[in-house]
Amino acid sequence: MVSTPDGTGRFAGQVVAITGAGGALARATAVRLAAEGAKLALFDRDTEKLAETAALCPGALTVPGDVTSAADMAAFAEATQAAFGPAHKLVAAAGILGKAGPAIEMEEEMWDRVFAINVKGAWLAARAFIPQIRTHGAGAVVLFSSTAGVMGSPTLSAYSASKGAVSLLTRSLALNHAAENIRVNCVCPGTIDSPMSDSSFDMAGTGAARDAREAMMLAKIPMGRFGLPAEVADAVLYLLSDSAAYTSGVALPVDGARLA
Known part of the structure; x- marks a missing residue:
């Protein structure tokens, strides 16, 4: 059901908070x-991307901040309630890939950063x-996990482990x-046509190496194409x-159907 000029729709009047809103x-x-x-309350530490999202969502509240900061998150919740009243729904979408590599070769700082944003942030x-x-x-x-949170990844080990934690945090909550x-x-989400997926391809290098990584990922998808952000939004x-x-x-x- 799409919103009509009188403002009706599935979520008419409902307050929804979204973290990682610049992604x-x-x-x-x-x-x-x-x-x-x-009624949207949008949160991201990238103020430029946050503003770009808000420009597409008239009337949205924007609150810059870091999802790993309890104080920033509390401030976001307080600002949301002050502007609209208590939230009805939450979408916790903030996340990063981190670096590629086997788990035991990951730098401690990067491992901690991936878990802080992907798990602690949620x-x-x-x-x-x-x-x-x-x-x-x-x-x-709705939290954001990943197909990498259901199956292991030999290249994105920290990301996979963190998203596995998000999947089980979901069940516990x-x-x-x-x-x-x-x-x-x-x-x-599987491989979605987005800057995050582009970043994962870039980890292979440039030129033929990058193309090979992209082709390898595409070959793993039975439907034969990458997904679209709008298709993930429909699921959310x-x-x-x-x-x-x-x-x-x-x-x-x-x-x-990659996990099928």
Whole structure:
């Protein structure tokens, strides 16, 4: 259901907080939510990308900050409530790839950074916003995992391990809050046509080496193409919507059947 001029839609009047809002997948999600009537609170440490997303979502609140900072996340939650009232929904989309390489060759600083953003950031967002969601007597949370959080990766070991943690954090939160009618799910995007995927190809090098990495990834996808940010956004909106009222604790692949 698409928003109509009178502001109706699946999310009309609902307050949705989004972390990592400057990223391609979060931006596509924000645009879809805005089109369906949501009031958006957007959070990212990249102020330029945050502003670009906000420009596509009239009326959105923007709060710059670091997802690894409890103080910044608390400030985001407070700003959201001050602007719109308590949040109804949360999308925790902030994440980074980190460096490529086997797990035991990863620098400690990089390992900690990947886990801080991908795992701690999702946990801090849930901790800050679920108390707000609780006040409505129901709500929904969507975290961002990855197909790499379901299967191992020989090249993105830290990223894979962190996203595996997000997948199980999702299940734990779903159990924690099921009796409160707060549903918690995660999406597991595969290779999506986005700057993050471009970065993963770039890790192979330039020229023929990069092309070979991209071709190798494409060959693993039964549908024969990379996904689109809008297709991930569609999955997020489904999980946030009343159409998924009996769905919680799910890690939903959006991957062209790669995990099938």
